[in-house]
Amino acid sequence: MNFVRNSASAILASSLIAATAQAQISNNEIRIGYLADMSGTYRDLSGPGGLEALKMAVEDFGGTVDGRKIVLFNADDLNKPDVGANTVRQWIDERNVDMVTGLVASSVVLAASKVVEQGGKLALISGAAASSLTNEHCSPNHIHWTYDTFALANGTANAVLKDGGKSWYILTADYAFGHSMETDIKKVVQAEGGSVVGAVRHPFPSSDFSSYILQAQGSGADVIALANAGADTVNSLKTASEFGVTQSGQRLAGMVVFLNDIHAMGLDVTQGLMLTTGWYWDMNEETRAWAERYQKRVGSKPTMVHAGIYSATTHYLNAVKQTGSDDTATVRAQMAKTPVNDMFAKDGRIREDGRMVHDMYLVKVKTPAESKGEWDLYQMVRTIPGNEAFRPLAESQCKLVAKN
């Protein structure tokens, strides 16, 4: 009898000990959700390739952190905020997902990140552009990893201004993202002594840009800035080249241009275009090796968004390993404490507003003669130090930033 009682309490005690140790990792699994545009306009810059980048990060950990399995969920947000928010809610409520990554269209991310905040989980945003995510919409529950509208407008517009482009005409996609881009561009141009002579807002999406290009051409501005993205940018650039915009001495500045856009348009159309990027595959041995590995699985070179997903996930899993916990606040604090050092960023750091600050790169699209291969598209012009690239904390409206 004694024996039975003793062994029973021993079993009870040991299971209790085990339970407390495991309480650090909820459900004894690390659960990650990947939410992205898998089929629409932004598929090629994020989409299935981003999921593959996420899997690469998980495989580098052997699929487990200290024996706890890493489980992945993924879904297509269809670029619809309601779909994205509902998916994330389901993941958090029913599947107990610890972290959500991918997160592409700004409108979807604004909705989904609110749900993540309510659920007390963590979001690592790699795809979205809106800089408001770490400004008026900042939260302790998300980190903006790869780039934002502020950094792109700042990097590209500054470079073009220094190069002598003083008067600007802006071609804006008529929705939230385009408007905030237009504001960011105007700010930079005016701060540097340039002027904005006009702007035209085109419906999103549009297929024919000849009319807007003609208006921009007629304005006589030095620079035509494209505050649009994806297919709209591609069609604007093609039309501009057809109407001889660059031959007549005007130049184009693409604000949100991804590697896949340049690849799709070809160098004939895009050569000489200046743009800002958060990462490029052909920077050093490390980036080339990772891009090579990615290309073997996906078939194309990765964009900065793909690299960002890998980097953010790796940094997250490292923090989980170091703290032995998947509790949001614990992991978030550990991530902020450790500098980000991988193939994506050197000495990157996470600020209190949730911005991951790292170097950005000003690049110029190569001419067909300079390019040595299908994906040899950018020539490095300048490294923009992280402190210079992103919105200074002094200008921040984020509630998490301590004001002195």
Next chain:
Amino acid sequence: MTLVFGVPLSVLLGQLLLGLINGSFYALLSLGLAIIFGLLRIINFAHGAQYMLGAFAAFLGLNYLGVNYWAALLLSPLLIGLLGMAIERGLLRRIAGEDHLYGLLLTFGLALIVEGSFVKLFGVSGSSYPMPEALKGGYNLGFMFLPTYRAWVIVAALLVCFATWYMIERTRLGSYLRAGTENPKLMQAFGINVPLLVTLTYGYGVALAAFAGVLAAPIYAVTPGMGANLLIVVFAVVVIGGMGSIMGAIITGLAMGLIEGLTKVFYPEAANTVIFVIMVLVLLVRPAGLFGKEA
């Protein structure tokens, strides 16, 4: 400088010319839809996908088989037209005589399948089709720079449109076609092979879409979604012109291009909506469309 409503005349002329170019695409596409609806009573929702297939056939032909632009202008519509005939024989024929809704759903489903597969195969960014050498460059018209290729689009589209109109309205084959629309049973009794006529008509309508696709390839990005974006506008054009009216489709296509062009100058934000506003007005006043016959 002469001002018209606060806009320099030169700018206005430029925009009107651009409107005419876009109108040429609308005319070409709505013509195909009108012909198909006229004889088959099918609302061809796969028209956008077939336009996209035309552009992709040209693109793939150039890159894998070395077929140049001029050959593609002929071969691509032929190929996609044959594909259209196969669809008519294999699928559309089975639902002939059923409610319009069946044809609409069938062709819409086909469009989704085709566009989805192309996204899977080629991604959404698509590719670029190089401008043919002979059509590079442009003319300085004084009020604007007109790229040679755009001028060619107007010429080619109008030629094809009016040739089609002539064929249907002025030739013997066309008269069979029109008679087949009115009374297929009687035509059959006269020994005319009406089913063959139907197959050829659908094939021709589809070929027109593919032709527009090849024309569009050098100026727009060749992407799986290129047709879907255009299709809704083209349907609005057909509704305004009147379903089944050949000349109506051509004239309305060009006119809508012009109106859209003007909107882009005076109130660009509304450029995508203006055609639908006109559609609503026309439906209120003349439900059968501007050129349609009252049913």
